[in-house]
Amino acid sequence: MAKRDYYDVLGIPKTASDGEIKQAFRKLAAKYHPDKNPDNKQQAEKKFKQVAEAYEVLSDPEKRQRYDRFGDEGLRGTTMHSYQGASFDDILREFGFGGGGFGGDLFEGLFGRATRERRGPRRGVSLERGLTLEFEEAAFGCKKSVEISRHETCPACHGSGAEPGSAPVQCPMCRGRGEVQQARGFFTMRTTCPRCRGKGTTIENACTKCNGTGRKTWSGTVDVTIPAGVEDGQSLRLEGEGEPGDPGAPRGDLYLHIRVKPHPIFERHGADLVMQRAISFSQAALGARIQIPLLNRKTAALKIEPGTQSGQVYDLRGQGIKRLRGAGKGDVLVKIIVRTPKKLSSDQEGLFRKLTQLESTDVNPHKKGFFDRLKGKFVE
Numbered sequence: 001m002a003k004r005d006y007y008d009v010l011g012i013p014k015t016a017s018d019g020e021i022k023q024a025f026r027k028l029a030a031k032y033h034p035d036k037n038p039d040n041k042q043q044a045e046k047k048f049k050q051v052a053e054a055y056e057v058l059s060d061p062e063k064r065q066r067y068d069r070f071g072d073e074g075l076r077g078t079t080m081h082s083y084q085g086a087s088f089d090d091i092l093r094e095f096g097f098g099g100g101g102f103g104g105d106l107f108e109g110l111f112g113r114a115t116r117e118r119r120g121p122r123r124g125v126s127l128e129r130g131l132t133l134e135f136e137e138a139a140f141g142c143k144k145s146v147e148i149s150r151h152e153t154c155p156a157c158h159g160s161g162a163e164p165g166s167a168p169v170q171c172p173m174c175r176g177r178g179e180v181q182q183a184r185g186f187f188t189m190r191t192t193c194p195r196c197r198g199k200g201t202t203i204e205n206a207c208t209k210c211n212g213t214g215r216k217t218w219s220g221t222v223d224v225t226i227p228a229g230v231e232d233g234q235s236l237r238l239e240g241e242g243e244p245g246d247p248g249a250p251r252g253d254l255y256l257h258i259r260v261k262p263h264p265i266f267e268r269h270g271a272d273l274v275m276q277r278a279i280s281f282s283q284a285a286l287g288a289r290i291q292i293p294l295l296n297r298k299t300a301a302l303k304i305e306p307g308t309q310s311g312q313v314y315d316l317r318g319q320g321i322k323r324l325r326g327a328g329k330g331d332v333l334v335k336i337i338v339r340t341p342k343k344l345s346s347d348q349e350g351l352f353r354k355l356t357q358l359e360s361t362d363v364n365p366h367k368k369g370f371f372d373r374l375k376g377k378f379v380e
Contacts, residue, residue, distance in 0.1 A: 006054035006067065014068065018059065025055040034088055049083040052091045056081055079148045082126040082242075082255050091125070121249030126242040131256045133226065135263040139295055139321045141228035146256065148222055151215040151243050157207035159247045161214040168201035176200040199246075215244065222254065229271065229324035232260035266295060271323045271330025277302075278339040284308045292334055294319055302334060310338035 007014050010024040028051045030036070037044035057063045057075065066074035083091060129148060137144075153159040162168050170176040174193035178200040182189050192198045206212030222241050230236070235257050242252025266273040273295060279288065287306035291299040300316050313335050320330030344352065 004050070006057050009050055009054040010058065012058075016058075021055065021058050025051065025059075029092065045088065048088060049091070052083055053080070076130045076132075076259075078129070079150065080128045082128040082253075121246035123249050124243040124245035124252035126252035126255060128255045128257060130259060131236075132259045132261065133230070134261055135266070135268075136295065137226065138230050138232070138258070138260045139228065139268075141230075142226045144224050144226060145221040146224055146254075147219070148241075148254065149217065149219040150241075152218040153244050154207060154210035154214050154216050156209040157214060159214040159244065161203045161207055161210065161212040163205045163207050166205040168199075168203050171196035171200055171202050174200065214247075224256065226258075227324060228322045230258055230260075231268070231270075231324070232258060234258050263295075265293065268321065271321045272333055273320045273330065274333045274335065276335045276337050278337045279304060279308070280339055280341075284310070284336070284338045292316060292332065294332065295321070300332070304336070308336055308338070310336060312336045 007016070010016075010021065010028065012020055012024050016024070029048065032044040032048035032051065034041045034044060057067050057080075063075060063078055066078070068074075081091075127148065127150060129146060131144065131146060133142070133144075154161075156164055160168055171178075171193060173195040174180050178193055178196065178198040179190045180193050182191060193200075196202050203212050207214070210216055222238065224236070224238060226236070235255050238254040238256065240251045241254035244251050260268075266275050268274075275292075277290070277292065279290065283290070283304055285306065287308070288304045290302050290304060292302045293299055300319055302314055302316065304314075313333055316332040316334065318329050319332040322329050341348070
């Protein structure tokens with residue numbers, strides 16, 4: 001199923017400004033917030049992740065330009081966030097809406113309290129990227145260098161967000177607990193501190209190198225070993241190659257979505273390779289021994305049994321692709337196509353007509369050529 005147009009997802013025209021894109025995202029984030037959808041949290045989460053994907057593309061000038069020109073195909077090869085397993089607040093944080101800004105001010109005003117957030121250090125968000133392989137690279141495995149763009153821990157403040165020489169201080173609102181209590185009638189509820197967002201600390205003197213975010217943008221390459229037998233549509237997970245987490249928390253992962261180019265001869269079915277091979281009538285009738293090309297540029301001998309029919313399949317065991325999970329290799333399946341000649345020499349036609357007499361088979365009568373007809377005119 002094709003993806004919905006990103007502009008339709010955000011409900012904006014293609015001429016929308018950066019401010020209109022951000023405003024649309026804020027509005028939809030509030031609409032699909034889990035606290036506003038207590039009876040249908042899973043559906044709301046699914047829709048919000050679609051909104052987040054659209055915002056990631058349209059808020060990035062380069063990705064937006066590629067999307068406007070080429071659609072989804074234009075995004076192939078770019079690094080995208082993976083929102084699988086990411087919480088609502090994790091996604092907001094990745095877009096720079098964490099802390100007391102977007103999350104604290106907006107949602108506290110909407111719901112009268114801060115958003116629920118997991119206490120303690122949060123794991124980094126995972127990334128996604130497409131990777132195209134040649135048919136042989138997927139079959140035999142290879143090494144690739146993948147270009148990605150992600151955040152790294154700020155080397156100046158080591159991720160704390162505080163200017164070197166200073167440190168985060170205890171949050172005065174929650175006194176370091178990360179939670180505040182609210183009395184509602186006979187009940188007392190504990191909610192995430194809206195000022196420190198559950199961290200228990202705040203930054204008074206922000207790091208000038210990262211503006212208090214604790215992160216710097218990094219672009220480079222990641223080396224990856226592609227295992228033999230990987231298939232089109234599969235995903236490989238590179239542990240710890242995603243976005244950094246909070247101090248003390250692990251990084252996210254990098255997911256590589258594999259696309260394998262087609263092969264001019266072989267079709268792949270799991271670990272098996274399927275190909276067609278044409279043979280002549282005489283080879284099919286009398287049998288023959290032919291050479292079959294293999295993926296490793298070698299050949300294998302195949303014995304054609306007498307009486308082979310068109311469409312019959314022969315199996316070269318163990319000549320296929322190494323199984324990604326499990327031992328051994330698949331097979332090469334050769335589908336035989338009996339070739340019908342379009343033109344026959346006079347000798348060939350004569351032999352075929354003798355064969356039809358032996359078979360008592362009706363065929364079209366022999367057609368005289370020009371010289372045969374000319375010769376007949378002078379015979380008395």
